[in-house]
Amino acid sequence: MNPNTVFTGAAVTAEVRNKVLRDTYKLLSITLFFSAIMAAVSMAIAMPPIMSLVCSIGALLLVWFVLPKTAHSSTGIFVVFGFTGLLGLGLGPMLSSYLAIPGGSQIIMTAMGGTGAIFLGLSGYALMTKKDFSFLSGMLFAGFIVVLVAALANIFFQIPALSLAISGAVILIMSGFILVDTSRIVNGGETNYIMATAGLYLAIYNIFVSLLQILGIFNNED
Amino acid sequence: MDDWMKIISAIALVLMLIYLVPRAKMMMQASAEVENKDWKGALIPILFVVLFVVFLISTV
Numbered sequence: 001m002n003p004n005t006v007f008t009g010a011a012v013t014a015e016v017r018n019k020v021l022r023d024t025y026k027l028l029s030i031t032l033f034f035s036a037i038m039a040a041v042s043m044a045i046a047m048p049p050i051m052s053l054v055c056s057i058g059a060l061l062l063v064w065f066v067l068p069k070t071a072h073s074s075t076g077i078f079v080v081f082g083f084t085g086l087l088g089l090g091l092g093p094m095l096s097s098y099l100a101i102p103g104g105s106q107i108i109m110t111a112m113g114g115t116g117a118i119f120l121g122l123s124g125y126a127l128m129t130k131k132d133f134s135f136l137s138g139m140l141f142a143g144f145i146v147v148l149v150a151a152l153a154n155i156f157f158q159i160p161a162l163s164l165a166i167s168g169a170v171i172l173i174m175s176g177f178i179l180v181d182t183s184r185i186v187n188g189g190e191t192n193y194i195m196a197t198a199g200l201y202l203a204i205y206n207i208f209v210s211l212l213q214i215l216g217i218f219n220n221e222d
Numbered sequence: 223m224d225d226w227m228k229i230i231s232a233i234a235l236v237l238m239l240i241y242l243v244p245r246a247k248m249m250m251q252a253s254a255e256v257e258n259k260d261w262k263g264a265l266i267p268i269l270f271v272v273l274f275v276v277f278l279i280s281t282v
Contacts, residue, residue, distance in 0.1 A: 049227070050227060053227060053230055060234075060238070064241060114278045118274065121267070121270065121271075121274075122267055125267045131260055131263050131264075132256070132258060132260075133260075134252075136253070136264055137249050137253050138246070138249040138250030138251070138253030139250070141242070141245065141246040141249040141250065142246055144246070145242060145243060148238055148239055148242070152235045152236065152239070155231050155232050155235070156228065156232070171275060172272070175267070175271045211275070214275065215278065215282050218279045
């Protein structure tokens with residue numbers, strides 16, 4: 001599979017858009033499955049929490065510095081599997097800690113199902129309406145910066161209400177990114193399925209983790 | 223969280239901010255140039271997401 005779907009002429013044809021979409025969803029489902037396997041491996045070997053941080057940093061470095069240089073060749077597919085595998089490994093300690101609390105498995109299953117429903121609903125909406133949501137990207141990025149600053153402060157202050165607000169904001173921002181990313185594929189703005197997969201994967205991953213945290217907080221309050 | 227894990231997380235977040243802020247500025251400029259801004263079309267599905275998350279919270 002060539003990551004860059006080749007097209008001729010000024011406009012991206014419907015055939016090209018459908019191929020990018022098909023390849024993106026195919027790679028996305030495989031990488032999500034791969035991540036789940038890596039998370040299971042991480043739980044089985046009882047990986048320490050510090051490794052979760054190391055894996056997340058490693059994944060970010062791959063996404064920012066390696067993926068843009070390799071996304072236009074088949075090497076990009078290995079990089080996508082590299083960063084999704086690392087993020088999956090990083091999830092292991094968090095999932096283990098949820099499984100250790102009463103009702104933890106229900107929280108994980110609810111977060112997983114909820115994430116799937118949010119992704120399918122939003123992606124389906126962008127696919128059916130074919131609207132251009134690219135105008136949202138600047139605002140979403142600015143919102144994400146604000147969330148990062150709040151997360152930085154909360155590392156030291158540890159305010160539960162702020163944790164909840166951050167998780168809620170991440171879900172909204174990543175939902176917006178699903179609309180933007182899907183509409184970019186539908187409207188021909190993204191013709192590289194590797195980059196499209198990376199964007200959608202990161203949105204799904206962040207929604208899952210944030211939903212897990214929100215459900216965990218409310219479960220503790222009961 | 224251990225103190226040194228907090229410090230590593232904080233350093234990682236600061237580096238993320240340094241990397242992302244210039245890109246956010248570029249994205250905001252690019253978004254401002256888009257002519258057809260269908261806010262209603264974007265906010266309705268986001269509102270459904272909010273309602274859905276509230277529903278999920280009520281189930282746990």
